[in-house]
Amino acid sequence: MPxxxxxxxxxxxxxxxxxxRAYDAIAKLLSAAGPGSHCLYYAGHDVNGRDVTVNLTVQIHRHGPVLVVMAPPEKGELFTTALTFGIEGSVVERGGVILRDVTGPRPIVRGWAVTAGWLQPLSADEIATCYERDPVTGDPMDQEPGLIYADGFPLPEPDGAHPSA
Structure with missing residues (x-):
């Protein structure tokens, strides 16, 4: 063992x-995603060279002006914890979030890099490059048929200090 x-x-x-900030980012991502079925993925690489990956599948329903998010609480806590340490940044060298919308006939994938304590949108080409590589080996993988890569959208950064300040 190393x-x-x-x-x-x-x-x-x-x-x-x-x-x-992690809770704020998740709320903004899910609010923008809107009603339907969505998968969030977090992948990070710690300062010891270890990788962490966490996924969270959610169902979002609209009840009047309110969006109701249904997800397993333990998975939500794990996802939020992983993203928290990615945003804080002292133990994670790099990380990112993928939002996969599986509501329509063809899945749509968007991504964000965790940079300087917040999520910065990736272009469709950048997310395709990330998504089509094995996260452990870095080897190319076949593209999933029918998958649509889309640009990540900017998420307004919350007020308040940067986590490492």
Whole structure:
């Protein structure tokens, strides 16, 4: 088993700020996604070279002006925790989020890189490059038939300090 360096321990304040930003990012992504079936994926690479991947499948329904999100609570907590540490940044070298909309006849995939404490949109070409590579080996994979790659959309950054501030 390989030896890993001890990961740095972020401050409680940095974790709390990153956690608020993670919840905000997830809310903005799901609000923009709208009603239907969606899958969120987070992938990160920690400072010891280990990869973490987490997925969250949600069903969103509209009841009047309110969007109701249905998801397994334990998966939601795990996804939020992984994204929190990606946003905080002291233990994660790089990370990203993929939103896969499976509501229509053809799935639509968009992506964001976690950069400087927030999600920055990727272009359709960038997400295709990421999506068509094996996350562990980096080897090319076949494109899924019928899949549509679309540009990520900008997410307004929340007010407040950057998590590492």
């Amino acid at each position: 030896e890993y360096a001890k990961l740095p321990r972020p401050s409680d304040a940095a974790i709390a700020t990153a956690n608020r």
